[in-house]
Amino acid sequence: MADIAVHDVDHAHTDHGGYDDHAPHATSTGLTNNKLSMWLFLGSECLLFGGLISTYMLYRGRHQTGPGPDQIFDIPLTSVSSFILLMSSLTMVLAVNSAKRKDDRNTSLWLTITALLGALFVGGQVYEFTSFYHEGLGFTTSLFGSSFYTLTGFHGVHVTLGIIMLMVVVFIMQRDRITGDKAEVVELVGLYWHFVDVVWVIIFTLVYLIPS
């Protein structure tokens, strides 16, 4: 009875990112559990970053004891960083497409380029933090400083984790140690990477561009 139900659902979902009739691990929803849990995780991440962004918005004007956003932000530099992260989303999506074509060589290439662009972004953030520190904005200087470093720092940690994930995928792909669907593994890492990019789209506008 249960088998019939699963079989019917599979037919209904083959065109929506789920399994086809010959999939090795069909689920009752017809969707892959890995992808479903990744989307659920990303939905919960919205709450984390929502909290950090709204806390920053609340405290961005509280900088009586140190420099404020208008005095320290370097918009041209941050714009270049944003552009780099945006382009890493393109290279990531090209990696996913290559993986779907079962083109391992190009998949590894695009994943490596994505990781390098991510590393450039993180390097820019380290440079920015260092220059802000030298201009007198420490983590405990003001509520603005604390909320700014917490928000952008958390994002930077997410990007760094993404780079590690990308490099691990490249490493295990080259050693042919992915036992399941390679394209799905690359797609899952891609979803995480795009999410990190989309969070930066919000941070770039709300934190850097909209004046306090």
Next chain:
Amino acid sequence: MSAAVEHTESATEASHDAHGHEHGHDGHVPKDSYFIKIAIILAVVTALETSTYWWPESLSGVATPALLIMMAIKFFMIVSIFMHLKFDSKVFSFMFYTGLGLAIFVYLVFLFTFQFFRT
């Protein structure tokens, strides 16, 4: 538009639609050039966003709504196209947008509570 489509696996089973992607047994797979076009649009919007930094003071009233609109455009383009939400099951959209909607609701209440929007 269907000319701008490539087959990744089962070419004979795929059928094309008017959005530059295909319906195959492995789901919808837009062509690389489609993503490059989207990336160019995103880059242009980012350039426009950055340009608001040099806009004259008299346009500051327009800059904030323009920035919020451009941010929303970029957000939905990345989520729906790069993250394939547009082409995937609606269950994934439900998972993500529920979290996003909940976050927006909770933190708007939070900001109203602390009188963030008070003029």
